[in-house]
Each structure stands twice: as C-alpha cells, then as structure tokens.
Amino acid sequence: MAGETKTNSNVNSIEExxxxxxxxxxxxxxxxxxxxxxxxVPIAPFGIYGYVAQASNGMVGLAYLIGMVGMIFTALSYARxxxxxxxxxxxYSYAQRGISDNVGFIAGWILLLDYIFVPTLIYLVAVAAxxxxxxxxPSIVWLVFFIGINTVLNVVGVKVTAKxxxxxxxxxxxxxxxxxxxxxxxxxxxxxxxxxxxxxxxDPEHFSMGLVMGAVSIAVLSFxxxxxxxxxxxxxxxxxxLIGKAIIFSLIAVGLLFIVQTWVAxxxxxxxxxxDNLDTAFYVIAEIAGGPWLKWLTAISMAIAFGIADAxxxxxxxxxxxxxxxxxKKLPAFLAKVHPKYKTPYTSTILVAILSFIVAMMFSAxxxxxxxxxxxxxxxxxxxxxxxxxxxFIFRKKSxxxxxxxxxxxxxxxxxxxxxxxxxxxxxxxxxxxxVIGIVYMLIINAxxxxxPNEITKGHDSNM
Numbered sequence: 001m002a003g004e005t006k007t008n009s010n011v012n013s014i015e016e017x018x019x020x021x022x023x024x025x026x027x028x029x030x031x032x033x034x035x036x037x038x039x040x041v042p043i044a045p046f047g048i049y050g051y052v053a054q055a056s057n058g059m060v061g062l063a064y065l066i067g068m069v070g071m072i073f074t075a076l077s078y079a080r081x082x083x084x085x086x087x088x089x090x091x092y093s094y095a096q097r098g099i100s101d102n103v104g105f106i107a108g109w110i111l112l113l114d115y116i117f118v119p120t121l122i123y124l125v126a127v128a129a130x131x132x133x134x135x136x137x138p139s140i141v142w143l144v145f146f147i148g149i150n151t152v153l154n155v156v157g158v159k160v161t162a163k164x165x166x167x168x169x170x171x172x173x174x175x176x177x178x179x180x181x182x183x184x185x186x187x188x189x190x191x192x193x194x195x196x197x198x199x200x201x202x203d204p205e206h207f208s209m210g211l212v213m214g215a216v217s218i219a220v221l222s223f224x225x226x227x228x229x230x231x232x233x234x235x236x237x238x239x240x241x242l243i244g245k246a247i248i249f250s251l252i253a254v255g256l257l258f259i260v261q262t263w264v265a266x267x268x269x270x271x272x273x274x275x276d277n278l279d280t281a282f283y284v285i286a287e288i289a290g291g292p293w294l295k296w297l298t299a300i301s302m303a304i305a306f307g308i309a310d311a312x313x314x315x316x317x318x319x320x321x322x323x324x325x326x327x328x329k330k331l332p333a334f335l336a337k338v339h340p341k342y343k344t345p346y347t348s349t350i351l352v353a354i355l356s357f358i359v360a361m362m363f364s365a366x367x368x369x370x371x372x373x374x375x376x377x378x379x380x381x382x383x384x385x386x387x388x389x390x391x392x393f394i395f396r397k398k399s400x401x402x403x404x405x406x407x408x409x410x411x412x413x414x415x416x417x418x419x420x421x422x423x424x425x426x427x428x429x430x431x432x433x434x435x436v437i438g439i440v441y442m443l444i445i446n447a448x449x450x451x452x453p454n455e456i457t458k459g460h461d462s463n464m
Contacts, residue, residue: 027236027237029245031166032250035229035232035250035313036250037169037250037253037254038305038312039229039310039314040222040224041222041310042172042176042254042305043172045258045265046283046298047279047302048218049262049285050280051218052064052218052219053272056215058266059206059212060263060265061200061201061263064259066213067216067223068252068255070415071223072251073415074227074412075251076409077388077389078244078385079243079245081388082094082244083244084098084392090228090317091107091384091385092105092108092321092325094385094388095385097388098389098391098392098396099387105330105442105445108321108325109435111377113434114377115321116318117363117370117373118225118318119352120355120360120363122314123356123360124363126142126311127142129302130303139364146307151353154312154315154319168304172301172309176261178297179261179264179289182289182294183268183289183290186288191288191289194268200266201263222258223251223254225310225313225314227247228313229247229250230243232317268288268289269284315353319344319349319352322348323345323348329445369427373427373430376428376430379419379423380420380435382416386413389405
C-alpha cells in the first residue's frame with residue numbers, strides 16, 4: 001500500500017500542472033542514481049585525460065575536484081526545481097514555469113541543440129574507439145548497431161532501459177576498479193618511476209589559478225549529462241525530492257571516481273607533456289601499468305560505455321524533451337504519441353534515432369565543432385536554470401530562504417558563465433544563431449496560437 005500511495009501522490013502532482021499521467025512510473029532512486037552515473041560515464045576521463053593533464057600542468061585531480069564542486073551548485077538548482085515541478089522536460093519546464101512560457105520555449109530550443117547532438121557525439125566517439133581496434137569493420141556498421149540497439153531498448157520501456165544501463169554501468173565500474181587496483185600495484189612497485197604523491201591534487205611549483213581553471217573548463221565536460229535525469233521525473237516512483245537526490249548523489253559519486261582514477265594515472269605517468277597523442281594518453285598509461293591487455297580492456301570499455309550506456313540514456317532524455325514540448329503544442333503533435341503497450345514516447349525516440357544517424361554522417365570529420373555545439377547548449381541551459389530558481393522562489397514566491405534560492409544559485413551562475421565565456425567563438429556564433437532561429441519560430445507559433453494554452457500555464461503557482 002505504501003508504494004501505491006507514493007505513486008498516486010505523484011500522479012496528483014502531475015495533474016495539478018494540467019497534465020495526465022501518461023508515462024509509466026517504474027523508476028526507483030537506485031534506477032535514477034545509476035542513470036545519473038551512466039550519463040556522466042564513470043570512465044569519461046579516459047577519453048580526455050591527456051588534454052586535462054597538459055592544461056593543468058599535471059594537476060588532473062585538482063581540475064576534477066574543482067569541476068565537481070562547481071557542478072554541485074548547478075545540481076542543487078536542479079534539485080530545487082525538480083521538487084517544485086516534478087514533470088518531464090528538464091530546464092524547458094523549469095524556465096517555462098519559473099520565468100515565463102516564452103523563456104521556457106527558448107530553454108527547450110537550446111536543449112534541443114545540446115541533446116540532439118550529444119548522442120551523435122557519443123556514437124562517433126564509440127565508433128572511433130572500435131575503429132582503432134577493428135579497422136576492417138566500416139564505421140557505418142558500428143553506427144547502425146549502436147543506434148539500432150539503443151532505439152529498441154528505449155521503445156520497449158524505460159524500465160528495460162534502466163536494467164540494461166545498470167548492467168553496463170556495473171561492468172564499467174568493474175573495469176575501473178581493475179585499472180585502479182593494477183595502477184596502485186604499479187605505483188607501489190615503482191613502475192615507470194612512479195611514487196605516491198599529492199602533486200596531482202596540488203603542485204605548488206606549477207600551480208596557477210588561471211591555468212587550472214582553464215583545465216577545469218575541459219574537465220567539467222565529463223560531468224555534463226547529469227541534468228538529463230530530470231527529464232525522467234514523470235517516470236519516477238516516490239517523493240518529489242527523488243530526482244534531486246539522484247542528481248546530487250550521482251554527481252558526487254562520479255566526481256570522486258574521476259579524481260581517484262586521474263590521480264592514479266598521473267602518478268604512473270607524471271610527464272604530462274610527454275604524450276605523442278593526447279586522445280590515447282590514458283590507454284598508454286594503462287598499458288604501462290598492466291600491459292596490452294589493460295590497454296584493450298579500457299579502450300573497449302570506453303566504446304561500450306559511450307556507444308550503449310551513455311547514448312541510451314541521452315536518447316531517452318531527448319525523446320522525453322520532444323514529448324514534453326509537443327504536448328505543450330510547441331512542436332508537432334505526433335511527437336507526443338505514447339506507445340499503447342510500452343507507455344513510452346516512441347515516435348520521439350525513433351525521430352531521435354534518425355536525426356542521430358543523419359548528424360553523424362554530417363559531422364563524422366568535424367568532432368571539434370560538434371563538441372563545441374554540445375557545450376554551448378548545455379552551459380546556456382544551466383544559466384537559464386539558475387535564473388529560473390532565483391526568479392521563481394525569490395521574486396515570484398517571495399521566499400526569505402536566501403541561501404538556497406539566491407546565494408547558491410548565484411554562485412552556480414557565476415561558475416557556469418565563466419566556463420561559457422571560455423567557449424570558442426565558432427560555438428558561440430552557431431549557438432546564438434540557433435537561438436535566433438528559435439525566437440523566430442516561437443514568434444510564428446505565438447502568432448498562430450494567439451494565446452498560451454491554459455493547460456500550459458495551469459499550476460505555475462499552485463504547488464507552493
């Protein structure tokens with residue numbers, strides 16, 4: 001009966017915002033926690049280790065520690081808004097109700113730029129990893145394989161998706177544990193001249209705040225994705241705080257894993273300027289620590305973690321964003337269709353699969369540009385999130401809890417703005433152009449609809 005009561009409570013919380021409970025509620029805290037962990041990929045530093053190590057003068061652990069602390073402020077803002085508005089849509093829904101309907105649309109439009117390109121970027125990284133191991137297999141074969149299996153799992157149901165992600169995440173964690181164990185043994189045995197030191201966390205001889213913060217702007221990309229947990233709010237069982245708790249705990253857990261693995265790697269190979277190829281730096285260290293088998297194990301694990309686990313969750317996230325915007329009549333109605341048997345937004349899921357394939361074909365040789373576009377979308381969305389918290393709780397609700405609803409969001413806002421400012425010019429130009437297109441599209445929609453539908457605005461202030 002307890003579980004039934006919780007579910008009913010969640011159904012009522014959706015209805016108070018003018019929506020029907022259409023998606024199946026089946027995700028527990030454990031499911032959401034694993035989703036968050038999988039989204040950030042516990043072994044994400046494998047792919048960018050060389051860049052962070054070089055940019056931070058070897059203080060990789062410090063870069064990830066600062067990055068984790070900075071992202072926690074953004075996670076706290078997600079927790080505040082997901083509790084106030086436990087509905088699908090992420091920043092789109094939060095900005096819509098926290099600021100205005102039009103700002104919400106722009107937030108959703110920006111997230112589309114991020115979420116549509118993220119799965120493509122992940123697929124291409126996974127394909128590149130496998131291409132290096134099995135060059136005789138055409139890249140398009142791996143691409144179709146990853147997109148196909150992820151689409152089927154997401155259409156069949158979010159619970160099935162959660163089980164698949166759990167399995168892959170557990171396997172990835174085992175691989176990470178193997179690397180850390182072998183790495184520590186290598187350090188104890190002095191392999192490659194390794195010895196225990198705190199220099200990866202702080203090296204006073206080479207420390208420079210500007211230098212380290214530049215490295216943080218790279219390292220923080222490993223954390224991007226935790227926010228997508230909020231898009232599953234309408235499929236979560238239990239209390240409203242569940243989404244926020246899952247976001248914060250998964251962020252802290254993965255942040256600590258990032259610090260440990262990069263600390264070990266830096267001790268084994270302290271010459272951060274000695275890598276021939278920054279893209280394969282971590283795999284070189286793995287080979288030094290344990291031999292070719294560990295190099296292959298870490299490379300294959302990276303491909304699976306990105307190509308299936310991470311892409312699987314991002315496809316689920318973007319399909320639910322499309323579902324949410326279509327339900328609010330901001331996108332074509334067919335994207336709001338729910339599968340009669342599996343209770344999942346299947347038309348949105350299939351569209352995401354098609355777009356991922358097309359974009360992958362277009363950007364296969366331009367990963368740098370694709371990465372910049374993803375960063376612009378995510379960071380701009382975070383900025384609107386913090387502004388939504390401040391506007392909704394301080395100005396609209398007149399809350400006197402200035403610590404949680406003003407000071408902490410402002411700190412998070414300043415950190416994100418700093419990282420946003422460091423983005424390359426091309427990503428800003430393309431990103432801002434995308435926003436302008438979105439504004440024009442929004443004005444066309446508003447002109448047709450004349451008024452914002454009552455079901456969208458209903459409940460803006462009824463939950464507090």
